[in-house]
Amino acid sequence: MADTRQKRRGSEEDSAPRLAVRKTYKLYVGGSFPRSESGRSYPVASPEGEHLGNASLASRKDARDAVSAARAAFGGWSARSAHNRGQILYRVAEMLESRRKQFVAELEAADGENRADPRRAVEAAIDRWVYYAGWTDKFAHVLGGANQVSGSYASRSTPEPTGVVAVLAPQDSPLLGLVSVLAPVVATGNTAVVVASETAPLPAVTLGEVLANSDLPGGVANILTGRTADLAGHLAAHADVNALDLAGAGDAAAELEATAAGTLKRVLRPEREPEWFADPGIARLASFLETKTVWHPIGT
Amino acid sequence: MEEQLIEYAPAPESRAAVTLRDSYEPFIDGEFAPVAEGGYLTSVNPADEERLARVGIAGKAEIDRAVAAARRAFTTVWRPMPGAERGKYLFRIARILQERSRELAVLETLDNGKPIRESRDVDVPLAAAHFFYHAGWADKLAYAGLGPDPRPLGVAAQVIPWNFPLLMLAWKVAPALATGNTVVLKPAETTPLSALLFAEICREAELPEGVVNVVTGAGDVGSALVNHPDVDKVAFTGSSEVGREIARNVAGTDKRLSLELGGKGANIVYDDAAVDQAVEGIVSGIFFNQGHVCCAGSRLLVQESVADEVLARLKARMATLRLGDPLDKNTDIGAVNSASQLERVRDLADTGDREGAERWSPPCSLPEQGYWFPPTVFTGVSQAHRIAREEIFGPVLSVLTFRTPEEAVAKANNTPYGLSAGVWTEKGSRMLWTTENLRAGVVWSNTFNKLDPASPFGGYKESGYGREGGRHGLEAYLG
Numbered sequence: 001m002a003d004t005r006q007k008r009r010g011s012e013e014d015s016a017p018r019l020a021v022r023k024t025y026k027l028y029v030g031g032s033f034p035r036s037e038s039g040r041s042y043p044v045a046s047p048e049g050e051h052l053g054n055a056s057l058a059s060r061k062d063a064r065d066a067v068s069a070a071r072a073a074f075g076g077w078s079a080r081s082a083h084n085r086g087q088i089l090y091r092v093a094e095m096l097e098s099r100r101k102q103f104v105a106e107l108e109a110a111d112g113e114n115r116a117d118p119r120r121a122v123e124a125a126i127d128r129w130v131y132y133a134g135w136t137d138k139f140a141h142v143l144g145g146a147n148q149v150s151g152s153y154a155s156r157s158t159p160e161p162t163g164v165v166a167v168l169a170p171q172d173s174p175l176l177g178l179v180s181v182l183a184p185v186v187a188t189g190n191t192a193v194v195v196a197s198e199t200a201p202l203p204a205v206t207l208g209e210v211l212a213n214s215d216l217p218g219g220v221a222n223i224l225t226g227r228t229a230d231l232a233g234h235l236a237a238h239a240d241v242n243a244l245d246l247a248g249a250g251d252a253a254a255e256l257e258a259t260a261a262g263t264l265k266r267v268l269r270p271e272r273e274p275e276w277f278a279d280p281g282i283a284r285l286a287s288f289l290e291t292k293t294v295w296h297p298i299g300t
Numbered sequence: 301m302e303e304q305l306i307e308y309a310p311a312p313e314s315r316a317a318v319t320l321r322d323s324y325e326p327f328i329d330g331e332f333a334p335v336a337e338g339g340y341l342t343s344v345n346p347a348d349e350e351r352l353a354r355v356g357i358a359g360k361a362e363i364d365r366a367v368a369a370a371r372r373a374f375t376t377v378w379r380p381m382p383g384a385e386r387g388k389y390l391f392r393i394a395r396i397l398q399e400r401s402r403e404l405a406v407l408e409t410l411d412n413g414k415p416i417r418e419s420r421d422v423d424v425p426l427a428a429a430h431f432f433y434h435a436g437w438a439d440k441l442a443y444a445g446l447g448p449d450p451r452p453l454g455v456a457a458q459v460i461p462w463n464f465p466l467l468m469l470a471w472k473v474a475p476a477l478a479t480g481n482t483v484v485l486k487p488a489e490t491t492p493l494s495a496l497l498f499a500e501i502c503r504e505a506e507l508p509e510g511v512v513n514v515v516t517g518a519g520d521v522g523s524a525l526v527n528h529p530d531v532d533k534v535a536f537t538g539s540s541e542v543g544r545e546i547a548r549n550v551a552g553t554d555k556r557l558s559l560e561l562g563g564k565g566a567n568i569v570y571d572d573a574a575v576d577q578a579v580e581g582i583v584s585g586i587f588f589n590q591g592h593v594c595c596a597g598s599r600l601l602v603q604e605s606v607a608d609e610v611l612a613r614l615k616a617r618m619a620t621l622r623l624g625d626p627l628d629k630n631t632d633i634g635a636v637n638s639a640s641q642l643e644r645v646r647d648l649a650d651t652g653d654r655e656g657a658e659r660w661s662p663p664c665s666l667p668e669q670g671y672w673f674p675p676t677v678f679t680g681v682s683q684a685h686r687i688a689r690e691e692i693f694g695p696v697l698s699v700l701t702f703r704t705p706e707e708a709v710a711k712a713n714n715t716p717y718g719l720s721a722g723v724w725t726e727k728g729s730r731m732l733w734t735t736e737n738l739r740a741g742v743v744w745s746n747t748f749n750k751l752d753p754a755s756p757f758g759g760y761k762e763s764g765y766g767r768e769g770g771r772h773g774l775e776a777y778l779g
Contacts, residue, residue, distance in 0.1 A: 255552070264543065264763075295742070
């Protein structure tokens with residue numbers, strides 16, 4: 001006999017409706033889900049003003065911790081075989097696929113811009129991981145080369161990851177935009193510190209949960225929620241950050257680029273009108289790679 | 301130094317190959333145009349402080365006219381021209397550089413102070429090779445891996461240093477022209493003469509007016525040029541300090557930027573290295589071009605077990621280096637390029653003494669006139685010493701030791717720079733492991749300072765961004 005006390009919420013027979021367990025949205029840093037060091041959070045609302053939850057308000061210290069985690073993860077991640085990185089990126093797609101409905105619901109609540117078709121945005125985000133999973137062991141063919149130099153030398157050029165990349169995720173495409181900027185960074189062996197969309201950060205936190213369950217080593221992707229303006233300047237100036245993606249920088253882009261000049265960071269300027277659904281091509285992969293040329297004499 | 305039984309007789313190259321003019325003017329829109337108000341600077345021979353010529357300093361008016369000329373040439377002639385035709389102009393230029401190679405080599409040595417052996421055998425042939433290589437790209441850009449229809453950016457402002465005046469010009473101008481951009485070039489204030497001779501060569505090649513313009517002057521002229529609002533692309537080779545300033549100024553604009561900046565290259569010698577070859581590599585790594593090389597191997601990292609032997613042989617080899625008249629074909633080490641650079645090298649070397657490193661130079665008498673610094677090696681250097689961290693840009697080598705390959709790589713990478721590195725070992729797997737783990741844009745293994753137009757060159761980290769040469773170098777000039 002069924003115990004009426006165990007009946008689910010929504011059942012007609014409920015005498016008292018079950019109280020939902022609300023999600024606490026945390027940061028994703030070094031493979032863990034810490035609260036902000038500051039102890040602060042900020043309310044996140046839907047475009048209609050409905051309260052969706054409180055997101056962690058990451059502090060400068062959180063950003064520093066995330067950079068440290070990304071730096072610590074860089075050696076191991078960049079040294080993995082390209083095949084293995086591809087496997088892991090594909091695994092991210094698998095995990096996202098299995099949580100597709102959850103993301104559709106979350107996007108529906110959070111996302112103003114792509115709200116018309118959240119399902120399409122989630123599917124495109126999944127496919128984007130698959131796309132970049134397939135690039136991990138191919139970009140070196142396409143971007144490297146054998147240099148036809150004079151004299152008895154072998155001269156070869158190989159693309160290598162540039163290091164720790166700070167990514168300001170697009171503000172108005174909280175899942176597809178985020179995946180579009182994060183996946184190419186980690187596909188090439190870099191590690192990332194991502195500042196999620198400020199107004200719609202919740203899908204990013206859930207994506208963090210997916211990444212944590214996808215064999216992606218802790219620290220490879222770190223996701224901060226909070227005020228982009230507070231965190232961006234600090235990341236742009238951080239001496240242990242090698243590159244900066246300004247996709248979600250908005251009006252601050254020029255100032256951040258100038259700050260990044262202090263350490264000669266590689267800077268990817270924001271596109272004027274990004275089309276996140278479009279074929280991403282290879283440009284973002286190439287943006288965070290260095291070309292290393294090795295020479296060796298040939299002889300007997 | 302052992303006394304030589306037979307001394308080399310002087311073998312100076314004739315200066316007759318060059319006819320120096322008393323006065324040079326900027327090259328704008330196909331003409332050498334007198335400067336309106338900027339005044340003149342004097343270019344001197346660093347080997348004897350002889351005044352070579354006075355050179356007009358471009359003012360705002362000249363820079364405006366040069367950029368406008370480049371813009372007009374871009375829109376009316378150069379961009380619309382079929383790539384195959386553009387390429388033929390570059391082939392022409394390459395041929396003229398070869399035909400006038402002796403004149404260029406002598407002029408370069410007079411103006412820069414580098415040994416004629418290097419300007420004749422390295423700078424000029426490589427400069428010609430760069431034009432020849434890029435000429436062939438002009439009609440093949442769709443195959444460069446940048447998409448089927450890559451477009452030129454427009455007017456390129458290019459600022460180059462004094463260490464390889466003609467070669468750096470070729471590195472900048474050849475890819476810019478091949479890809480359909482037009483150019484305003486600012487050579488260094490101490491070495492403008494070969495760029496002005498190159499302008500003459502452009503005329504001889506009948507390059508359309510305005511495609512190449514040369515504005516002369518010091519850093520403020522370069523700064524005004526790269527900040528000009530009608531410039532689409534900025535390419536700079538020089539110090540990291542100036543590179544930072546340019547990156548800051550370009551921020552927030554649509555200008556594309558590529559930077560080739562400083563370095564503090566590590567040259568790693570393992571215990572199984574072929575020692576004599578390694579010593580030659582160390583010598584060419586730091587004493588080539590008086591150490592005025594951004595990719596110089598200025599930090600020698602030698603495995604502890606062979607350090608004494610390598611150092612002994614290095615010192616013996618250094619004792620055979622001949623310093624003196626750059627026009628002498630037997631000269632290995634020429635003059636430091638300018639009085640201010642000599643001052644900088646002296647200053648930094650003195651900090652080596654103060655910080656407790658041990659300085660050694662072979663017995664060698666320096667000419668009384670001119671700017672000279674002897675080949676110098678510092679031992680007992682620690683990683684914290686300024687001479688191990690800062691680019692000296694002179695013939696000064698800092699020696700550190702290591703025990704394990706991991707330590708070698710960690711020390712090599714322990715710098716904000718990441719331009720070049722060297723590895724000396726006879727073991728292939730160790731060589732590959734080391735080259736893979738070094739954070740540097742160019743790694744020479746069992747060789748050093750090899751350059752080729754087909755081979756991309758450029759740095760990691762604070763040594764700048766973008767590559768020059770090879771397929772990769774085209775990217776900096778295409779959108």
